[in-house]
Amino acid sequence: MNAVTRRQRGVSVALVAIAAISIAVGGWRLVGAANAIRIGAVFPLTSNAASLAGPELQGVQIAVDMINADGGIAGRRVELEVRDLRSRGDADAVMAGLRASGVQLVIGAYSSDLSIAASEAADRAGLLYWEAGAVADRLTGRGLPLVFRVGASGANLGANSANFAATELASRLGKAVDHLRIALAVANDDYANSVADAAERAAKAQGMPVVIRRSYNLTMPDWPAVMTDLKAARPDVIILASHIPDGIAFRQAMISSGLRVGALIGSTMAECDPDFAGELGADAIGVFASDRPTAGFRPSALLPEAAGAYARFATAWSKLAAAAGGSGDSTSDGADGGAYGGTYGGTYDRGDEDAGYAIHGPAENATAEESEEALSGFTAAWALFRYVLPDAHAPSGALGIDAAAVAAAARGLDLPEGSLPNGAGLRFSTAQATLGQNERAAAVMWQWTAERTYAFVWPPTYATADVAFVPLSR
Secondary structure (H helix, E strand, C coil), X not given: CCCCCCCCCCCHHHHHHHHHHHHHCCCCCCCCXXXXXXXXXXXXXCCCCHHHHHHHHHHHHHHHHHHHHCCCECCECEEEEEEECCCHHHHHHHHHHHHHCCCCEEEECCCHHHHHHXXXXXXXXXXXXXXXXXXXXHHHCXXXXXXXXXXXXXXXXHHHHXXXXXXXXXXXXXXXXXXXXXXXXXECCHXXXXXXXXXXXXXXXXXXXXXXXXXXXXXXXXXXXXXHHHHHHCCCEEXXXXXXXHHHHXXXXXXXXXXXXXXXXXXXXXXXXXXXXXXXXXXXXXXXXXXXXXXXXXXXXXXXXXXXXXXXXXXXXXXXXXXXXXXXCCCCCCCCCHHHCCXXXXXXXXXXXXXXXCCEXXXXXXXXXXXXXXXXXXXXXXXXXXXXXXXXXXXXXXXXXXXXXXXXXXXXXXXXXXCCCCCCCECECCCHHHCCEECCXXXXXXXXXXXXXXXXXXXXXXXXXXXXXXXXXX
């Protein structure tokens, strides 16, 4: 997740839901287990990031309870030591406290800004850090041997955008791939530039000419000048690396200026935010967004064991949604999304006094952001509990929970795509520049197909609808 906080919401419901998960998934109460495997969980639970950090932690806890319902790891139950990480400045004290309590492994921390600080503090404390959701490239770009990320990085999302343009858009625009003109529009901060760098590398690797890379001031963008420069470059496709408010403003300025292109691709998850579709209405239709998977993708993206794990996750998550006031309807026949559809419903809570935006999609999930974070947390934790820790054995056969032993087990994994509950595979990079990054992380392309309605359109294994609105009508 980028460092911009998306929502403010009270956390009492989220914390109650976390406490209730053990009842929802199999009845374990992990309190004071003498032989438990204790894992730190650090998330901003009482800050303005709690509305999405809470669901990510809920996903982690669902994985804990499922593993324990299956008999634990080598006969030992897993227990989370949850800590509230409110700011970067708290990271060293939190990690030192976990280390002093005997914890060796830490999972966290939702936001890129906090995750970078938390992973650095964990490294200083000699703890293994396992990322549950943040996407900033820097997290796995520092060569830290005890830092791992299962999910997508910003580079994954940027490269995904360019590869989608080459694979799907060139032919629809009547262009050879090496004649498809790509423009990059980039907010001038480290996160957006890292995403744009990956998009540019992937575009050039596909043979597509990058005809302009136009940065803009994130605080005070000069949209008329940006649009004038983009028009002069005559792009077929614009790849936009933005945050949420400037992503909305970019699209508004694009329409006002009369700039017409074949396709607009948001590459930083901002363009799949409910506010993007809610604020723009019909003007969002046809826009693409590169993102991590959320609920509702095609079941065929998963291998059988992963499909079973996802189904159990979806059942637990729908119960939490119902308890929090959503529909919680887990009885849908999945008309829009197969076995993965129709479980949440309701209205997206903007966290203020205005009416929320009802966002519709393959899972009919108005709180798509929350389920995306929950699925990300669940998938990361499931990978750790199901595939890494069982292989981290000491020579005697007892489970080793030493950070170095767990890191060695993680680096030894080689799972094909579809092995994890969000459709990802698992193979961690050993290159110093991307050490600990999952090279088979899952990323998908959304498209807004009607007002406040989206579908997954690529890759084909995830797609719930065909690519449409190419070229853009306005």
